Each structure stands twice: as structure tokens, then as C-alpha cells.
Amino acid sequence: MDCSFLSLQGKVALVTGASRGIGKAVALCFADAGADLGIASRKIEDLKVVGDEVRKMGRRCTEVATHARYPNELKNLVEKIMEAFGRIDILVNNAASNPAMGPLIDTEEKIYDHIMETNLKGYFVLSQYVGRVMRDQKQGVIINISSAGGVSPAEGLGPYCISKAGINMLTKAMALEMGPYNVRVNAIAPRIVKTDFSKALWTNEKLMEREFKSTPLKCVATPEEIAQTALYLASSAANYMTGHIVVVNGGAFF
Numbered sequence: 509m510d511c512s513f514l515s516l517q518g519k520v521a522l523v524t525g526a527s528r529g530i531g532k533a534v535a536l537c538f539a540d541a542g543a544d545l546g547i548a549s550r551k552i553e554d555l556k557v558v559g560d561e562v563r564k565m566g567r568r569c570t571e572v573a574t575h576a577r578y579p580n581e582l583k584n585l586v587e588k589i590m591e592a593f594g595r596i597d598i599l600v601n602n603a604a605s606n607p608a609m610g611p612l613i614d615t616e617e618k619i620y621d622h623i624m625e626t627n628l629k630g631y632f633v634l635s636q637y638v639g640r641v642m643r644d645q646k647q648g649v650i651i652n653i654s655s656a657g658g659v660s661p662a663e664g665l666g667p668y669c670i671s672k673a674g675i676n677m678l679t680k681a682m683a684l685e686m687g688p689y690n691v692r693v694n695a696i697a698p699r700i701v702k703t704d705f706s707k708a709l710w711t712n713e714k715l716m717e718r719e720f721k722s723t724p725l726k727c728v729a730t731p732e733e734i735a736q737t738a739l740y741l742a743s744s745a746a747n748y749m750t751g752h753i754v755v756v757n758g759g760a761f762f
């Protein structure tokens with residue numbers, strides 16, 4: 509069977525939060541599928557390590573230190589990638605944070621604002637800048653890394669879940685508006701993925717015992733498994749898919 513429809517040969521992909529975890533796995537998977545890469549996160553030295561791996565695979569890579577919370581840095585990111593490649597075919601919005609846990613009614617306003625600005629506004633602003641490029645190109649794919657927490661609430665993660673629910677609607681609203689320009693917009697909603705971000709969860713044996721009672725596949729996801737879903741959505745295999753929130757959760761029912 510010819511599976512060349514999964515190829516990203518000749519494409520330029522921009523991935524945020526690409527220095528580790530899911531973003532790094534997506535960047536390396538896309539490079540393996542043939543794409544050139546623009547990668548971003550706050551620490552340039554960590555990005556360079558990933559960039560070197562991409563170059564070893566024979567692909568081009570431009571690293572840009574970028575804080576997802578600051579619109580001027582996101583504007584600079586898009587300008588740098590356009591200078592390097594002249595186009596952006598795929599955007600993966602992935603950089604997000606969750607600096608605090610606790611009940612919603614005790615959440616400080618500055619924590620709430622921090623989470624909304626980084627996670628939801630960060631995806632929104634970058635989608636605007638890249639969306640304009642894609643509108644002019646009359647072609648593009650945007651993939652938002654959301655969370656199962658954006659579909660059903662998780663205790664102690666209220667503001668984070670609200671930001672991810674917002675990302676789900678951002679995905680659907682942008683898909684509606686960008687479809688006529690041949691730009692597809694989808695989201696991936698993982699549950700627990702084995703990265704630094706959720707280490708406190710997947711290293712907690714008692715919690716995992718409870719988790720797996722309601723998870724048919726009895727394990728958490730690897731970053732590579734999320735990257736493979738992103739590859740499908742980015743490729744022409746998903747040409748007729750837009751506006752979807754693809755839940756990747758081992759079949760968890762809660």
C-alpha cells in the first residue's frame with residue numbers, strides 16, 4: 509500500500525514548546541516525514557539541541573526563543589520563520605503551562621490571568637499571525653494541542669481546564685472561518701502523557717491505579733503517540749477533516 513499521503517516532504521512546520529515533551533516529539537516526527545522546521549520555546553539552548561537533531565535528519569531548522577505569553581514575541585517568531593522559509597504550511601500550537609493547582613474559588617486572579625494569557629491567548633495570537641500567512645497562501649493546517657481537561661473537568665486544574673475548553677472553541681471557530689481559504693484547524697486532546705509537565709501524576713502509583721480502572725488501555729500515552737496523531741492531522745490523509753477535537757486518551761471513560 510502506498511502511504512505517501514503521510515509525507516510532509518516540502519512542507520514548513522512551526523511547532524511551539526518544541527524543546528521537550530510532546531512538542532519535541534512532534535518536531536522530530538514531522539522532520540522524519542520530510543518537513544523543514546521552525547521551533548520555539550523560552551530557552552534557546554534547549555531548542556538548539558532539538559534543532560541539531562532535525563539537521564542530522566537532513567532537514568532545515570530555525571530556532572527562535574519565544575515566550576508564548578507575549579504577543580510581540582509571537583509576532584517576531586512568525587517574522588523569523590517567514591524570513592527563513594518564506595512560508596508556513598503547518599502550525600502546531602503546543603506551548604502551555606499550569607503554574608498552580610487548587611480550587612477555583614481560591615485561585616488568585618494573577619494565576620488565572622497567567623494561565624489564560626499563556627495557554628488560550630498565546631494560541632489565539634499565534635493563530636492570527638500564522639492564519640494571515642495561510643490565508644494568503646490559500647493553504648495551511650493548524651493543530652492545537654488541547655487536553656482531555658478541556659472536555660471534562662479535572663479537580664484542582666480549573667483554570668487550566670477552562671483555558672483548554674477555550675482552545676477547543678478557538679479550534680472550531682477558526683475552522684469555520686478558515687475553511688474557505690483551504691486552511692484546516694483541528695485539536696488533539698490527550699489525557700495523561702509521559703512528560704515533565706504531568707510527572708506528578710504518572711509517578712503517583714495510587715493515582716495511576718485509579719486512573720487505569722477507567723482506562724481500557726491501562727497506560728498513559730507517550731509523546732510519540734501524540735506526535736503520530738499530529739502527523740495524521742497535518743498530512744493529506746486528513747484533507748477532509750477540520751473543526752475536530754481528537755481525544756487521545758486510551759479509551760478513558762470518566
Ligand SMILES: NC(=O)c1ccc[n+]([C@@H]2O[C@H](COP(=O)([O-])OP(=O)(O)OC[C@H]3O[C@@H](n4cnc5c(N)ncnc54)[C@H](OP(=O)(O)O)[C@@H]3O)[C@@H](O)[C@H]2O)c1
Nearest residue numbers: 525527528529530549550551576603604700701703705706
Ligand atoms: N503531559 C500531559 O499529560 C498533557 C496532557 C494533556 C495535554 N497536554 C498539553 O500538551 C502540551 C505540551 O505539554 P508537555 O507535556 O509536552 O509539556 P513539557 O514537557 O513540560 O514541555 C513544555 C514545552 O513548552 C515550553 N513552554 C512552557 N511554557 C512556555 C511559555 N510560557 N512560552 C513558550 N514556551 C513554553 C517548554 O520549554 P521552555 O520551558 O524552555 O519554554 C517546553 O518546550 C501543553 O499544551 C499541555 O497542556 C499535556
